Each structure stands twice: as structure tokens, then as C-alpha cells.
Amino acid sequence: MSKTSDIAPDPELCNGPAHVAIIMDGNGRWAKLRGRPRLFGHHAGVKRVREVIKAAPHLGIEYLTVFAFSTENWKRTQAEVAGLMSLFRRYIAHEARALDAENVRVRFIGDRVKLDAKLVGLMDELEELTRDNTRVNLTIALNYGGRDEVARATQRLAEEVAAGRLKPEDVDEETLPRFLDTHVLPDPDLVIRTSGEARISNFLLWQSAYAEYEFVDTLWPDFSAQELEDLCRKFGTRDRRFGAVPK
Ligand code: IPE
Ligand code: IPE
Ligand code: MG
Numbered sequence: 001m002s003k004t005s006d007i008a009p010d011p012e013l014c015n016g017p018a019h020v021a022i023i024m025d026g027n028g029r030w031a032k033l034r035g036r037p038r039l040f041g042h043h044a045g046v047k048r049v050r051e052v053i054k055a056a057p058h059l060g061i062e063y064l065t066v067f068a069f070s071t072e073n074w075k076r077t078q079a080e081v082a083g084l085m086s087l088f089r090r091y092i093a094h095e096a097r098a099l100d101a102e103n104v105r106v107r108f109i110g111d112r113v114k115l116d117a118k119l120v121g122l123m124d125e126l127e128e129l130t131r132d133n134t135r136v137n138l139t140i141a142l143n144y145g146g147r148d149e150v151a152r153a154t155q156r157l158a159e160e161v162a163a164g165r166l167k168p169e170d171v172d173e174e175t176l177p178r179f180l181d182t183h184v185l186p187d188p189d190l191v192i193r194t195s196g197e198a199r200i201s202n203f204l205l206w207q208s209a210y211a212e213y214e215f216v217d218t219l220w221p222d223f224s225a226q227e228l229e230d231l232c233r234k235f236g237t238r239d240r241r242f243g244a245v246p247k
Contacts, residue, residue: 026195146205
């Protein structure tokens with residue numbers, strides 16, 4: 001099957017973020033405003049995911065990471081959790097071919113142990129199907145929590161130390177992230193949260209140490225490719241000093 005080829009991004013966006021991570025929030029409130037059940041908002045949110053994936057390569061975004069379900073989201077009603085899990089299964093099953101045809105490489109981060117076997121099977125298949133794709137790297141955070149990720153990484157690191165394969169004195173800022181779910185990804189340059197909440201809710205805690213943040217009022221089902229472009233342009237005007245004094 002022929003795939004969408006890699007494209008040159010808009011040259012005006014050459015200072016744009018290479019890795020954008022999005023906390024897609026506000027689906028429930030969007031549905032409530034319309035007098036509809038929360039799941040209606042989650043379904044509407046999926047359309048925005050598609051739009052953002054399509055727009056990303058034109059904006060010079062090489063890595064796009066989206067927060068779909070947090071380790072804390074199990075606290076929601078059983079009906080909402082079940083509805084979300086069914087939505088994830090359907091999304092993966094229905095979108096797999098299109099994502100592959102669009103040359104999107106898909107990865108998942110988060111703890112898969114608590115997810116049902118059917119969903120995990122679909123996640124594995126999609127990662128395998130798209131593993132050679134090059135146009136954009138899409139990472140979906142599903143049952144993801146930053147603290148949980150660091151705890152799981154530390155457990156595996158401790159196992160390496162206990163087995164004598166790693167010396168405690170060799171554990172540093174380079175070593176630890178090799179055990180994180182994101183070990184093959186660069187750190188995010190820009191983290192966007194929709195819905196007006198100014199918090200990160202346990203997303204990419206280690207990786208976002210030097211990310212730029214944008215908190216926008218738009219509810220996720222109203223977010224558009226144009227808004228993403230505006231935020232990428234704004235990012236290009238930021239002076240990222242990483243602790244140094246500017247020249
Ligand atoms: C984000 O929207 C989607 C998930 C967390 C799964 P919400 O469901 O949190 O929507 P609000 O914040 O209640 O409006
Ligand atoms: C963060 O949104 C998680 C996702 C977008 C998947 P939440 O709606 O769960 O965050 P809180 O509860 O408002 O902090
Ligand atoms: Mg929310």
C-alpha cells in the first residue's frame with residue numbers, strides 16, 4: 001500500500017516544537033454544556049485527535065504525545081471507564097489502517113498490566129504494524145501516570161543493580177530515563193493542556209522538566225489544527241534558557 005510521504009514543514013515554523021505533548025481535557029464539560037452524557041464528549045474528542053495528527057507534520061512536529069487515560073482515571077464511574085476502554089478498542093481497530101497509510105508510527109506508554117487483554121493485543125498489533133513509519137511519531141498515553149512510570153522504572157533499575165549489572169554510583173540523569181516508558185522519545189518541547197485547568201495531573205513529570213507550557217481555555221472537542229498552529233508559532237518566540245544566562 002502506498003503511504004503518505006514525509007513532507008517539508010512550513011519554513012516559518014522552523015523554530016517550532018519538535019515534540020508536542022497534549023493533555024486533552026474538557027470532554028465531559030463539553031458534553032454537559034450540550035446536555036449529553038460524558039461519553040458523547042469523549043467520542044467528539046477522538047475527531048480532534050485525528051485532526052491534530054494530520055496537522056502535525058505540516059507544523060514541523062516530529063513527535064506528538066497525547067494523554068488519553070491516566071492512572072487516576074480509574075476513580076471515575078465504572079460506566080465511564082468501560083465506555084472509554086471500549087472507545088480505545090474501537091479507535092485502534094478502526095484507525096489502524098488509516099494511521100499506517102498516513103505513515104504514522106504509533107507507540108503506547110503507560111502500564112498495560114491493568115488493561116484488558118483484547119485492548120493490549122490491539123495496542124501491540126498497532127505498534128507492530130506501524131513500526132517502520134516515518135512521517136510522525138504518535139505516542140498515546142494510556143493508563144499512564146508520571147509517578148507510576150518513575151516507580152516502575154526504579155523497580156527495573158533496582159533489579160539491574162541487584163543482579164550486579166549496574167553499579168549504584170552509575171545511576172544518574174542519563175541512566176534513569178533509559179528505564180522510563182518514553183526511553184526512545186525526546187523530551188517534550190511544548191506541553192498543551194486544554195479546558196482551562198492549570199495543572200499537569202501527573203503527565204510526563206520527569207520528561208517535562210524544561211518544557212514550555214500552554215494552558216488554553218478551549219475544551220478538547222473544540223480544539224483545532226489552527227489553534228495548534230498558533231501555539232506552535234508562539235512557542236517559536238520563546239527564549240528557552242535551560243538555566244543559562246542569555247548571550
Ligand atoms: C479528558 O476529558 C478525557 C479523559 C480524562 C479521559 P474529561 O473527561 O476529564 O473532561 P472534563 O474535565 O470532565 O470536562
Ligand atoms: C488528565 O485529565 C488526564 C487526561 C486528560 C487523560 P483529568 O481530567 O483526569 O485531570 P484532573 O482530574 O482534572 O486533574
Ligand atoms: Mg478532566
